[in-house]
Amino acid sequence: xxxxxxxxxxSGAPGQRVTISCSGSSSNIGSNYVYWYQQLSGxxxxxxxxxxxxxxxxxxxRFSGSQSGTSASLAISGLRSEDEADYYCAAWDDSLSGxxxxxxxxxxxxx
Amino acid sequence: xxxxxxxxxxxxxxxxxxxxxxxxxxxxxxNYAMSWVRQAPGKGLEWVSAISGxxxxxxxxxxxxxxxxxxxxxxxxxxxxQMNSLxxxxxxxxYCAKEALSITGTTGHFxxxxxxxxxxxxx
Numbered sequence: 001x002x003x004x005x006x007x008x009x010x011s012g013a014p015g016q017r018v019t020i021s022c023s024g025s026s027s028n029i030g031s032n033y034v035y036w037y038q039q040l041s042g043x044x045x046x047x048x049x050x051x052x053x054x055x056x057x058x059x060x061x062r063f064s065g066s067q068s069g070t071s072a073s074l075a076i077s078g079l080r081s082e083d084e085a086d087y088y089c090a091a092w093d094d095s096l097s098g099x100x101x102x103x104x105x106x107x108x109x110x111x
Numbered sequence: 112x113x114x115x116x117x118x119x120x121x122x123x124x125x126x127x128x129x130x131x132x133x134x135x136x137x138x139x140x141x142n143y144a145m146s147w148v149r150q151a152p153g154k155g156l157e158w159v160s161a162i163s164g165x166x167x168x169x170x171x172x173x174x175x176x177x178x179x180x181x182x183x184x185x186x187x188x189x190x191x192x193q194m195n196s197l198x199x200x201x202x203x204x205x206y207c208a209k210e211a212l213s214i215t216g217t218t219g220h221f222x223x224x225x226x227x228x229x230x231x232x233x234x
Binding site for chain 1: 219
């Protein structure tokens with residue numbers, strides 16, 4: 001059972017917009033930044049979004065993040081086949097002596 | 112170019128020990144905190160441990176506290192994870208990850224990851 005809650009799966013057709021949610025609490029998302037990672041099959045995770053809504057250099061602007069209260073969301077617009085991957089949210093948790101907590105991950109399928 | 116290269120994984124019996132290494136290059140190693148993150152087969156990511164840039168402060172997940180030790184040798188640009196009293200539930204791919212901005216601790220902002228090394232705990 002992950003501290004951050006994500007839907008196990010999401011899907012969309014090419015060109016569509018999909019949103020992945022991440023639900024936490026006041027000790028993590030409610031008071032600390034949220035990070036999103038993309039993990040393509042068989043590879044290491046890659047930073048996708050940092051500090052709730054910032055994109056690292058090289059990440060397309062099709063990817064966007066938001067945070068409100070104790071929840072966060074990752075939106076992917078103009079879906080492409082290469083976006084098929086697992087997506088994880090993460091945050092620092094004040095209540096656990098400074099630990100990093102991850103969501104359980106969402107498997108995105110491009111139909 | 113930042114590179115992180117893990118090594119030391121393998122098959123170990125329950126109760127055994129293993130030391131993982133992560134060789135870093137392409138950045139000033141001592142200026143950044145580092146973490147180990149693991150992923151059990153078919154499961155999600157789990158943060159395991161972190162260490163400050165100078166090595167003076169360490170952090171552990173409750174699941175490994177008292178069994179795992181994290182250290183670093185800045186002169187060799189290398190991060191270590193000593194794993195003792197291994198259990199079947201420690202079976203996972205272990206990634207080392209570079210903290211993007213922090214030298215003192217971990218925030219979850221990992222800008223570079225290694226390719227991972229597989230640890231299998233089984234008799």
